[in-house]
Amino acid sequence: MVGQAAGLSASFPTEQERAFAIAAEVTDPEMPMLTLQDLGVLRDVECAENAVVVTITPTYSGCPAMATMRDDLVHRLHDHGYDQVEVRVSLSPAWSSDWITPRGREALADHGLSAPGPAPQHDGPVGLSLLPTRRPLICPRCGVAEVELTSEFGTTACKALYRCTSCLEPFEHVKEI
């Protein structure tokens, strides 16, 4: 029986919306200020009886957090009475940093991370870029625009390293992809 949390059921017109709301609360294991919905990884939730099928899209091919995301979704939905939970991986369309929601971007900024700008669009061959990437960023700590790129690769696959030349603090920028 699904209606364990009767109050929760009452606030959602359909079972699908309830299941989606539960899945949408699961957070990213590496950036726990973001939910999987904020990150754009949660693509779809389908519901039939007490079985749920959740579809997620990996951020990077080698993202090691996928197994944890999957486990966390299964656990959370189990806790809310869904006995059968299946997590499907959808590879296409490929994840884009454009899928990070406005709420997700605010959450990143609140936690000292810089949100990505628009993802590059390629019509035809991808051009080679031999000059350092220029991004109009502001320091998430002190708010000034005097920043420098330390490295295009950071502590996780999705981040670049920056440094504020005013307050001298390092910070991370979620890369455009």
Next chain:
Amino acid sequence: MVEPVDHESVYDSLLGGDDSQWAFGTDFEDPLAGVDTTVPDGVDHHDLAIYCLMLADDALVMSHRLSQWCSNAPDLEEDIALANIALDLLGQSRLLLARAAAANLSVVPAMPHGSPVPPEDALAFFRTDREFLNVRLVEAENGDFGQTMARLLVFSTWRLAIFQRLAASRDTVLAAVAVKGVKEMTYHRDYAGRWFMTLARGTEESRRRVVAGLQAVWPLQAELFETHSVELSVTEAGVGVDPATVSAEVQVLLEQVLSMSDVERPDIGALARVRGENGRDGLHTEAFSLMLAEMQVVARAHPSGSW
């Protein structure tokens, strides 16, 4: 009264009975779980599997070589960068190995009865050197940082050109892996190109090293554009890319980096085939056997191990 403290395992108290939060779960999952792996009509299953192994092995071996820089790079930022690039390639490799197994399970080495080793791991850790189909460029020793950048530049320029075309594959899994890979490898190629130029235009010593590095890897680049019969077959079936077709584009891009770096294109012949075979036929150099032995030793010691 002081509450008794359980000193049995520090992890138990950290986990609070829920191990799903621990270090990305306790096991690996099939990277293609829930993905439709039906082979398109008119495509030979075995050829598709072999082609996926070729692309997977290029990424796996390159990834392993790059991971050998971990804790050895010139500074922390480059250490992290090389590990990130290795991780992207490992991710591509996992998807491609799983795709190979799904296309034709007979390419997967037989494991002891009841072994929990999944097909992708069996392919990575239980094939011999002769069964690996990577190009020889990726297996050579890293050399110094300059040589590593020279190789990464050649490799990522070539693979990015292949993957941009592979995005149109009739095989939806290969197409999806390619679209994703293009986004990732755009960063890899820019990284290698910038470092190549920086080193070439840096000090006398950095220039000497990166030029020597380019010369060291140059004999291995001709092989990248030679077409294997399986590559031809999958290209004709609309699921693969004939590497000969990216040659002109790759040379133009490399020339861009070389001219910006004021480095002459090396005039060095290609590493010869051996009895008509090269990397795509499973013919490799000595460095590969040593690398593979180290990469596989733990998994081979525990063929029924669960990781």
